[in-house]
Amino acid sequence: MSSTEEYPDEVRAHTALHVIKGAVVRVLGEDALWTASTYVSGKHGRLTVKFNRKPTPEEVKAIEELANKKIEEDLPIEVKVLPREEAEETYGNVIYDLYPVPQEVRTLYITIIYDKDGNIWNINACNKQHTKTTKYVGKVKLGKVRFRASKQLLEIPFDVEP
Numbered sequence: 001m002s003s004t005e006e007y008p009d010e011v012r013a014h015t016a017l018h019v020i021k022g023a024v025v026r027v028l029g030e031d032a033l034w035t036a037s038t039y040v041s042g043k044h045g046r047l048t049v050k051f052n053r054k055p056t057p058e059e060v061k062a063i064e065e066l067a068n069k070k071i072e073e074d075l076p077i078e079v080k081v082l083p084r085e086e087a088e089e090t091y092g093n094v095i096y097d098l099y100p101v102p103q104e105v106r107t108l109y110i111t112i113i114y115d116k117d118g119n120i121w122n123i124n125a126c127n128k129q130h131t132k133t134t135k136y137v138g139k140v141k142l143g144k145v146r147f148r149a150s151k152q153l154l155e156i157p158f159d160v161e162p
């Protein structure tokens with residue numbers, strides 16, 4: 001069984017969201033830090049981040065290449081279950097997306113992808129299922145990005161392969 005067959009497509013595509021988000025922030029900078037929404041269906045997914053312009057084709061290519069590099073590097077993915085206060089104190093607001101986790105949620109599942117050098121590649125309060133390392137994602141192929149200027153939202157569609 002090859003590595004990409006070990007997880008359902010949706011788990012691979014969901015995990016890809018985290019890997020791609022890390023690449024988006026490295027390529028586009030801190031202005032792209034806030035995730036507005038995510039969507040996954042089968043091998044297809046879409047990451048939507050708050051941003052202020054349409055990226056160039058070169059930037060989109062760079063995001064795709066960097067995401068695939070991090071998949072090939074087979075980075076470890078760890079989930080820490082922490083009281084909300086402790087998670088916020090340790091990691092700060094970077095664990096959150098644009099829209100807040102409801103206050104009544106007191107325990108957070110902090111999903112962390114560690115980069116080769118031990119630094120955090122991506123961190124997010126997320127209680128969904130992920131692959132144990134990034135190689136199980138397979139490969140990501142980005143689609144045509146869409147920038148919605150009125151909402152300042154950048155939509156990045158993708159598919160996981162094979």
Ligand SMILES: [Zn+2]
Pocket residue numbers: 014015018111126127128129130
């Ligand atoms: Zn997740």
